[in-house]
Amino acid sequence: MKAIVLTGINQMELRDVPDPTIEKDNDVLLKIERVGVCGSDVHYYETGRIGRQIVEYPFIIGHECSATVKAIGSSVTSVKVGDQIAVDPAVSCHKCSQCRMGRENTCEDLRFLGCPGQGGGCLCEYIVMSEECCFPTGGAITLEQAALCEPLSIAVYAVKRARIPEGAGIGILGAGPIGLSVLLSAKAEKVQKIYLTEKIDARLEAARGVGVSWAGNPDRVDIVKDILTAEPLGLDVVIECCGQQEALDQAFEILKPGGRLVIIGTARKERISFDVDTFKRQELSINYIRRQNHCVQAAIDLIQSGEVNVDFMITHNFALEDTQKAFDLVAGYRDGVIKAMIHL
Secondary structure, eight states: OEEEEEEETTEEEEEEOOOOOOOSTTEEEEEEEEEEOOHHHHHHHHHSEETTEEOOSSBOOOOEEEEEEEEEOTTOOSOOTTOEEEEOOEEOOSOSHHHHTTOGGGOTTOEETTBTTTBOOSSBSEEEEEGGGEEEOTTSSOHHHHHTHHHHHHHHHHHHHHTOOTTOEEEEEOOSHHHHHHHHHHHHTTOOEEEEEOSOHHHHHHHHHHOOSEEEOTTTSOHHHHHHHHOTTOEEEEEEOSOOHHHHHHHHHHEEEEEEEEEOOOOSSSOOOOOHHHHHHTTOEEEEOOSOSSOHHHHHHHHHHTSOOOGGGEEEEEEGGGHHHHHHHHHTTOTTOSEEEEEO
C-alpha cells in the first residue's frame, strides 16, 4: 500500500509499505478515506518529537481520520464491511489502574495512532484498529466531518472537564481547530459569554462567524484590558488552546479568584511557568487535558444533530501525494489555513 513516511526533519516521502492484516478476533481492517493534519503531526514533522516521544525514522504519522470498513475479525459485531466510521486513535489496555478508574485516556499502556513508541499513523491506505475504536456514522455525517470528530471530541471533553458554571464568562485563547472546536462545544452547552483571542485574522473571522461576545488579536489590542473592561470581576474559566507561554500569562490575569484554567495546547518548550503569587492568592485551579475520554460518540451526535457545524474549519484539501505541501502550509500558517484535509 501507499503511505506517507517521515524520513527526517521537514522531510517525508510517498512509499510502498506492507499491507496490514487482521490478527485478532476484534480487529477491523480499515480503508482510510480522509486524514486531518493536526498540530501535533506538525510538531513531529518540524522537530521530530513531542516531549519524550521521539520519532525513529522512517515513521508514519497522522491520527485524525475517517475510514470505510474493509474486513472484520471473527468476534466483531458493532461494524460491518462497507460501514463508514470515525476513528478513535487511542487503544487502551482496560486492565491498568488508570483504565479501572475510567481514565482510559491516561492508560499506562496506551497505544495511539501516529505516536512514536506506540503505533504507526493513518497517512496510508489501510490500517487495522480494534473494534472499540471504530464508530459507525451510518452515512449521517460526511467523511470529512467524521475525520473532524477526533479534535471535536477533545473539545467536548475539555468543556466537560471545565465545569463551566451557569451564566459564567469564559475565555478561549487560540482559534485553531482545537480552539474553534472548543467554541462550538461551549456554544452547544449554551455558554453565552465567550471571549476569544487569536493572532491570525482569518481564524478570528471564523470565530466571529460562529458567534462570540468579543474576539481580539493580542498583537494588536490589550486583550487583558479589553476583557476585564467587559468583565471587571474576571472570567470563571479560561481554556488555553495554543501552547504559548504568553497566553498562559494572560489567562492568569483575566481569571477571577477561584477560577479555572484548562490547558489543551501543546507547548514546544519542555517547561511552562506561572506567577506563583497570583496562583496562590487567587486560589486558581488548573486542569491539563489529555486527549479525550469517552467523547467520540458525543462528537458524532453533535454534528449529526446539526448543533454544531464543523465544515467551515476545512479550508484546504490535498491528495495523499501532496501531503508535504499540506504540512508546509499548516506549519507556516499560510493562506488562512485552519484545517488541511488529506483525501485518499
